[in-house]
Amino acid sequence: MLSVQNLHVYYGRIHALKGISLEVNAGEIVALIGSNGAGKTTTLATLSGLLRPREGHIYFEGRDLTRLPAHQIVRLGVVHCPEGRQVFARLTVTENLRLAAAHRTDRKNVARDLEYVHQLFPILAERRNQHAGTLSGGEQQMLAIGRAIMSRPRLLLLDEPSLGLAPMVVETIFRVIGSLRQHGVTILLVEQNAYRALQLADRAYVMETGYIKASGLSQVLADDPAVKAAYLGG
Amino acid sequence: MLTPSYVAQQVINALNIGSIYALVAIGLTVVYGILRLINFAHGDMMTVGAYVALAALTALAMPAVAALLIAMLVVSALGIVIERLAYRPLRGAPEVAMLITSLAISSLIQNGATMTLTAQPRPVRLPAELTQRISALGLSFAVMDVIIIALAIALMVALTLFVQRTTLGIAMRACSENVRVTQLMGIDVNRVIAVAFAISAGLAAAAGVLWTGKFGIVDPFTGFLPGLKAFVAAVIGGIGNIPGAMLGGYLLGFAEVFFVAFMPPEVSGYRDAFVFVLLLIVLLVRPSGLLGAREVNRA
Numbered sequence: 310m311l312s313v314q315n316l317h318v319y320y321g322r323i324h325a326l327k328g329i330s331l332e333v334n335a336g337e338i339v340a341l342i343g344s345n346g347a348g349k350t351t352t353l354a355t356l357s358g359l360l361r362p363r364e365g366h367i368y369f370e371g372r373d374l375t376r377l378p379a380h381q382i383v384r385l386g387v388v389h390c391p392e393g394r395q396v397f398a399r400l401t402v403t404e405n406l407r408l409a410a411a412h413r414t415d416r417k418n419v420a421r422d423l424e425y426v427h428q429l430f431p432i433l434a435e436r437r438n439q440h441a442g443t444l445s446g447g448e449q450q451m452l453a454i455g456r457a458i459m460s461r462p463r464l465l466l467l468d469e470p471s472l473g474l475a476p477m478v479v480e481t482i483f484r485v486i487g488s489l490r491q492h493g494v495t496i497l498l499v500e501q502n503a504y505r506a507l508q509l510a511d512r513a514y515v516m517e518t519g520y521i522k523a524s525g526l527s528q529v530l531a532d533d534p535a536v537k538a539a540y541l542g543g
Numbered sequence: 544m545l546t547p548s549y550v551a552q553q554v555i556n557a558l559n560i561g562s563i564y565a566l567v568a569i570g571l572t573v574v575y576g577i578l579r580l581i582n583f584a585h586g587d588m589m590t591v592g593a594y595v596a597l598a599a600l601t602a603l604a605m606p607a608v609a610a611l612l613i614a615m616l617v618v619s620a621l622g623i624v625i626e627r628l629a630y631r632p633l634r635g636a637p638e639v640a641m642l643i644t645s646l647a648i649s650s651l652i653q654n655g656a657t658m659t660l661t662a663q664p665r666p667v668r669l670p671a672e673l674t675q676r677i678s679a680l681g682l683s684f685a686v687m688d689v690i691i692i693a694l695a696i697a698l699m700v701a702l703t704l705f706v707q708r709t710t711l712g713i714a715m716r717a718c719s720e721n722v723r724v725t726q727l728m729g730i731d732v733n734r735v736i737a738v739a740f741a742i743s744a745g746l747a748a749a750a751g752v753l754w755t756g757k758f759g760i761v762d763p764f765t766g767f768l769p770g771l772k773a774f775v776a777a778v779i780g781g782i783g784n785i786p787g788a789m790l791g792g793y794l795l796g797f798a799e800v801f802f803v804a805f806m807p808p809e810v811s812g813y814r815d816a817f818v819f820v821l822l823l824i825v826l827l828v829r830p831s832g833l834l835g836a837r838e839v840n841r842a
């Protein structure tokens with residue numbers, strides 16, 4: 310479904326991605342793990358068109374996304390739920406959700422997706438007219454995921470959805486990720502919580518300082534002594 | 544001198560000037576909110592609007608309403624073209640680059656108008672039904688005064704509904720929080736920015752037409768001072784904030800008119816300096832303006 314070939318990305322003169330290649334197949338959850346500063350967020354931002362690679366290609370279902378503007382990539386079904394929630398604080402919950410669906414023409418399904426979001430996160434229905442800035446961190450993360458759902462993702466790029474959240478909320482978020490897969494959404498999941506990510510994912514890539522260091526089935530990686538030592542606390 | 548009817552007369556005057564400042568300030572604030580651009584060419588959109596309306600009124604003998612609409616349309620289109628040619632290539636460049644570009648555009652319009660139309664102020668002859676004076680409740684005012692206030696309020700209500708209710712309006716507010724993330728919602732931000740420029744310039748054109756309608760002349764520098772004042776109004780209200788721009792516009796209109804009306808002549812000549820003193824005082828007390836929020840993080 311997604312095929313990434315030899316991406317090189319720079320911030321000015323900083324060489325942040327040094328030849329990243331990865332594949333995501335339809336229906337999979339693929340985890341991207343690695344320590345802080347490894348380049349995970351940069352990878353997702355490049356896939357969604359926020360950053361331009363200096364070299365390399367991104368194909369989604371055979372289409373070259375490499376030079377497409379970000380909003381057109383969303384319209385093809387590649388939806389990026391960014392690190393740090395990034396909800397629009399001065400828009401209401403409903404406005405945040407409505408905005409994310411604004412490009413869609415299938416009005417009937419939009420209404421159905423909104424119901425689905427409210428069913429996954431009932432608190433968002435309760436707070437629908439509140440400004441997103443007044444929500445707690447966990448609620449904002451729910452809104453960020455809800456917003457991504459409203460864009461009708463076929464491939465969802467999730468960046469650190471559990472970062473800084475209470476354990477209860479983390480459970481909710483991981484349950485929802487699982488349920489999205491049931492609904493046919495393919496997921497590329499970036500996580501600090503490597504243990505949980507490897508539990509949920511089918512396959513994983515391990516990143517380090519701009520390179521892919523290892524890849525394979527989640528269970529295999531979880532048992533790998535090097536991976537264990539570096540990311541799973543021994 | 545301080546009769547109730549004199550005061551009431553000044554209130555009408557202040558509402559007039561304030562309405563116009565408010566319209567101009569909104570345009571500045573809408574564009575600033577999204578691009579962090581202080582658009583020094585904004586006042587010149589008033590000038591262009593006034594000339595276009597004048598041409599429509601005299602050369603084409605159009606009715607006043609049609610002249611106003613044509614002016615708004617032409618200047619909106621001009622706003623879109625300027626954004627496309629001058630500001631879009633600078634997207635991501637330091638904010639000061641855009642600011643200098645806007646100064647260049649301002650000079651270009653002023654010099655261009657002087658070269659082609661001469662600096663000679665042109666009288667604007669309004670149709671008689673607009674200059675007709677009405678006397679009521681001991682007050683005497685021109686029909687034009689009422690039209691200025693009513694039209695400005697109608698435009699502000701329309702803009703508020705647009706920004707609050709429509710998807711494009713929501714997208715504009717989203718962009719003013721974070722352009723990058725707005726793209727991730729599948730929104731074509733170039734289109735949103737173009738619309739913001741069109742609205743901004745269109746409102747300035749309306750303000751320019753009303754301004755020349757009130758004062759009766761237009762020259763290449765007509766919009767310069769009100770443009771500057773509107774910037775002050777936008778900052779007083781909290782730049783980037785639309786209700787703030789409206790509030791700032793009216794506050795400034797009242798401050799200025801009352802300063803002139805109630806200060807002795809040897810002081811009231813400093814009206815324009817007074818405006819900037821007022822700005823300084825507001826900023827000392829409230830650095831982000833009356834309704835301005837603290838800057839949200841634009842990661």
Ligand SMILES: Nc1ncnc2c1ncn2[C@@H]1O[C@H](COP(=O)(O)OP(=O)(O)O)[C@@H](O)[C@H]1O
Nearest residue numbers: 320323325343344345346347348349350351352
């Ligand atoms: N906006 C930026 N400007 C300059 N360098 C950046 C920027 N964002 C990230 N980097 C650098 O790029 C590298 C990868 O960062 P990032 O993709 O955020 O890593 P991760 O998400 O894995 O923690 C880091 O060395 C980081 O310092």
Ligand SMILES: [Mg+2]
Nearest residue numbers: 349350351392
């Ligand atoms: Mg990151």
